[in-house]
Amino acid sequence: MSRTSNTRPPGLPTSLTYPEVPVGSLLAGAAARYGDRTAFTHHGDSLSFTGLWRAACRFANALRERGVDTGDTVALHLPNCLAFPVAYYGTLLAGAVFSPASPLLPRDTLHDQLTDCGARVVVTYGPVSAALDGLDVDTVVVVAPTDDNRTDGRTDFADFHAHASPEPPDVTIEAATDLAHLGYTGGTTGRSKGVRLTHRNVVVNAIQYACWGSGAVPAVDDHGNPTVEQVGSGEEWTSELGTGVSINLTPWFHAMGIGGLNIGVVTGGSVTVHDRFDPKAYVADAERLGITTMSGAPALFAALLACDEFHTADLSSVRGITSGAAPMPHEQARALRKRFPDAVISEGYGLTEVTMGATLAPTWQSGTRKVGTVGVPLFDTEVRLVPVEGGEEELPPNTEGEVCLRGPQVMQGYHNRPTETAEVLVDGWLHTGDIGVLDDEGVLSIVDRKKDMLIYKGYNVYPRELEELLVELPEVASAAVVGRRSPEAGELPVAFVVRAPGHGEANEDTVLEAVNAQVPPYKRVREVHFVESIPVSAAGKILKRDLRERLS
Numbered sequence: 001m002s003r004t005s006n007t008r009p010p011g012l013p014t015s016l017t018y019p020e021v022p023v024g025s026l027l028a029g030a031a032a033r034y035g036d037r038t039a040f041t042h043h044g045d046s047l048s049f050t051g052l053w054r055a056a057c058r059f060a061n062a063l064r065e066r067g068v069d070t071g072d073t074v075a076l077h078l079p080n081c082l083a084f085p086v087a088y089y090g091t092l093l094a095g096a097v098f099s100p101a102s103p104l105l106p107r108d109t110l111h112d113q114l115t116d117c118g119a120r121v122v123v124t125y126g127p128v129s130a131a132l133d134g135l136d137v138d139t140v141v142v143v144a145p146t147d148d149n150r151t152d153g154r155t156d157f158a159d160f161h162a163h164a165s166p167e168p169p170d171v172t173i174e175a176a177t178d179l180a181h182l183g184y185t186g187g188t189t190g191r192s193k194g195v196r197l198t199h200r201n202v203v204v205n206a207i208q209y210a211c212w213g214s215g216a217v218p219a220v221d222d223h224g225n226p227t228v229e230q231v232g233s234g235e236e237w238t239s240e241l242g243t244g245v246s247i248n249l250t251p252w253f254h255a256m257g258i259g260g261l262n263i264g265v266v267t268g269g270s271v272t273v274h275d276r277f278d279p280k281a282y283v284a285d286a287e288r289l290g291i292t293t294m295s296g297a298p299a300l301f302a303a304l305l306a307c308d309e310f311h312t313a314d315l316s317s318v319r320g321i322t323s324g325a326a327p328m329p330h331e332q333a334r335a336l337r338k339r340f341p342d343a344v345i346s347e348g349y350g351l352t353e354v355t356m357g358a359t360l361a362p363t364w365q366s367g368t369r370k371v372g373t374v375g376v377p378l379f380d381t382e383v384r385l386v387p388v389e390g391g392e393e394e395l396p397p398n399t400e401g402e403v404c405l406r407g408p409q410v411m412q413g414y415h416n417r418p419t420e421t422a423e424v425l426v427d428g429w430l431h432t433g434d435i436g437v438l439d440d441e442g443v444l445s446i447v448d449r450k451k452d453m454l455i456y457k458g459y460n461v462y463p464r465e466l467e468e469l470l471v472e473l474p475e476v477a478s479a480a481v482v483g484r485r486s487p488e489a490g491e492l493p494v495a496f497v498v499r500a501p502g503h504g505e506a507n508e509d510t511v512l513e514a515v516n517a518q519v520p521p522y523k524r525v526r527e528v529h530f531v532e533s534i535p536v537s538a539a540g541k542i543l544k545r546d547l548r549e550r551l552s
Helices: 024-034 049-065 083-093 107-117 157-161 199-214 255-267 279-289 298-305 330-339 418-424 463-471 508-516 544-551
Strands: 038-042 045-048 073-077 097-100 119-124 139-142 179-184 194-198 216-220 226-230 245-248 270-273 293-296 320-323 344-349 382-386 401-406 429-438 444-449 454-456 459-461 476-486 490-499 527-530
Touching: 024 049, 024 083, 024 199, 024 226, 024 255, 038 049, 045 049, 049 083, 049 157, 073 083, 073 107, 083 097, 083 157, 083 255, 097 107, 107 119, 107 179, 139 157, 179 199, 179 255, 194 199, 199 216, 199 226, 199 255, 226 255, 245 255, 245 279, 245 293, 279 298, 293 298, 298 320, 298 330, 330 344, 330 463, 382 429, 418 429, 444 463, 459 463, 463 476, 463 490, 463 508, 476 544, 490 508, 490 544, 508 527
Parallel strands: 038 270, 073 097, 073 119, 097 179, 119 139, 245 270, 293 320, 320 344, 490 527
Antiparallel strands: 038 045, 179 194, 216 226, 382 401, 401 429, 429 444, 454 459, 454 490, 476 490
């Protein structure tokens, strides 16, 4: 078998046929197939697939009874909790549009987002009164109410849908055109934008990843609900559908999180939800539960690798590891491969504008996986590179360019932003703003964000290259590089560095000397600032805008 063929799933077609169904049908199919198997566990409480289906139907009917109609927006201002999947699927079964809002948003930012999405209902975990001032919100449903937030006609989450019918409401949804998600970009480089995703976008992306990860093809059950059937070799994909066990920390209000939730439902995974990341608690639960998969952003794996218990616990049950949201440093990838020599470790790439993702490295045993790359396009997905400075000319392999994507998971556009939509969607191709390289086998590497690239005296400088060199130093735990404005040079590379444990003596001169000895003069780091931590978003992406502000 050639190396090129090892980047495509063996025994699977190159193109899939996707059921034209709404997102709620994913849960309907999972409930029929997996029944009483535990879907989610949180703080000792659990929801089976059947229990989640019935609760979601009740929530959907309660929304309809409150006057929520097809196309109305329901905002979920929630952390990960059992109420989240109930409200998420319930919203979509009601024909409404799901709009996630991070509980970490400042009041004014939350107000702006709720205004932009036009939320009629807000499901929240805490006080939101100040953020609702001046908004036309009909109903506020509160999970875990307290004396502070159960006032002014607000409704307890459990009471809201307790007496509604557990049967799905009779709602007509056009999967190809009706919106399912109105998610918001991370805002790591500027103001967040609403991303319009149809039911078809969401269903397709969940099925793409479910099939890629399990050696399966789409199918429908006797009731017309979507499911997937494994057809790939059991030697290539060692986990059967309906047997996966995992711990989730990725926030469901993020594209990677809600995408993972849907994939887990389709594949029958059993998920234990952790509220916050405590490496020791994560490792203890991973060993106790016998988890089969691990997934998250590189920040998760960096913290685990720094935890002594992670290296001594019995984690032999882990068969697959996936990473996304940000590029994984090469040194971290090598460390994980050493810790899990028998597990398949795959990096993927995506963004909110493609529902969740567009590429993934092979998840099957014989697949060709290259350190520092994010794999190849999923089924029915295309990737091409165009010049960073602009234009639509496709670049040859091994040439740096802007990553453009085309596929059935690409968004319909930005909400109420026609100009910005036209800038990024050109003839069906999404201009991502990321700089990448496609090798001769079509494997994608992400070099950096287009907006993060520095220009020093006319030379392009990619922060990720410098960050890779920094984190390979024994005295550096993590690092981020941004540009400082310079009238003479344009931008000067500046590093923010977290010292590694036991290296408190590390200083600016030693770090600069070690890194700059490995790069040409125009790429040299000019300053090092030691910090306690690198600021990251809830999804694990470095907030470089915050670091730039520290230099102003």
